[in-house]
Amino acid sequence: MSEDFFKNVYEIVRLIPYGRITSYGAIARYLGTAKSSRMVGWAMNGSHTQAEYVPAHRVVNRNGMLTGKHFFSGENIMQELLENEGIVIEDDKILNFQERFWDPIKELEL
DNA sequence: AACTTGACGGTCA
DNA sequence: ATGACCGCCAAGT
Numbered sequence: 001m002s003e004d005f006f007k008n009v010y011e012i013v014r015l016i017p018y019g020r021i022t023s024y025g026a027i028a029r030y031l032g033t034a035k036s037s038r039m040v041g042w043a044m045n046g047s048h049t050q051a052e053y054v055p056a057h058r059v060v061n062r063n064g065m066l067t068g069k070h071f072f073s074g075e076n077i078m079q080e081l082l083e084n085e086g087i088v089i090e091d092d093k094i095l096n097f098q099e100r101f102w103d104p105i106k107e108l109e110l
Numbered sequence: 111a112a113c114t115t116g117a118c119g120g121t122c123a
Numbered sequence: 124a125t126g127a128c129c130g131c132c133a134a135g136t
Contacts, residue, residue, distance in 0.1 A: 024118055028131095036131035037118035044117050045134095061118060068117035 005035055009043040010050055012104050016058045019085040020102035021094065023062045030104040044068065057081040064097030 012027050024040040040059075047054040057078040061067050069078035069092060079089050088095040 025120090028118080033131095035133090038116065038131060039118090039133070041117035042133060047117095056117080059117075062120090063118095066117090071117060 005031065005039065006043040006046065009040055010047060010052070010054050012108075013044075013047070013054050013056060013059055014052065015104070015108070016055060016102055019087065019100065021058045021060055021064075021082070021087065021097070021100050022102045022104060023060060023064075025062050026103050026105065027059070030108065041068070045071070055081075058085075058102075060094060060097075064094035066092045066094075 008031055009027055012022075012030060016022055023037075024044075025037040027040045028035060028037045044054075044056050044059060047056045056068065057066075057072070059068075066078050066082075066089070069076065072078045079092065082089055082094070087100055094100065
């Protein structure tokens with residue numbers, strides 16, 4: 001069911017540790033590439049409707065770019081949240097992306 | 111019912 | 124390194 005897919009996405013996003021980030025593709029792959037990365041992004045679209053808080057700001061594209069910042073309350077809320085967690089951002093892009101990257105496949109596969 | 115859009119990602123020119 | 128294209132599939136028009 002697509003609903004389960006969405007639920008799994010939210011679950012993984014909530015598992016992202018403080019100060020860490022991941023990518024849409026990483027989540028999609030962790031879920032078995034059943035769907036495409038676009039579906040992860042689409043799932044995030046409804047993340048704000050979830051009862052439990054979903055740190056969607058910790059999910060960016062493989063480029064480390066804050067492509068979804070426009071979906072937040074303000075224009076730069078996403079960036080502020082990330083910077084508040086020690087993430088360095090410049091021009092809507094995460095500089096220390098590799099350092100802060102949290103891959104569910106690597107961290108949760110076992 | 112058909113076409114377009116999109117919080118993506120990978121490949122090819 | 125930059126830009127165009129394709130695959131992926133749900134939701135909107």
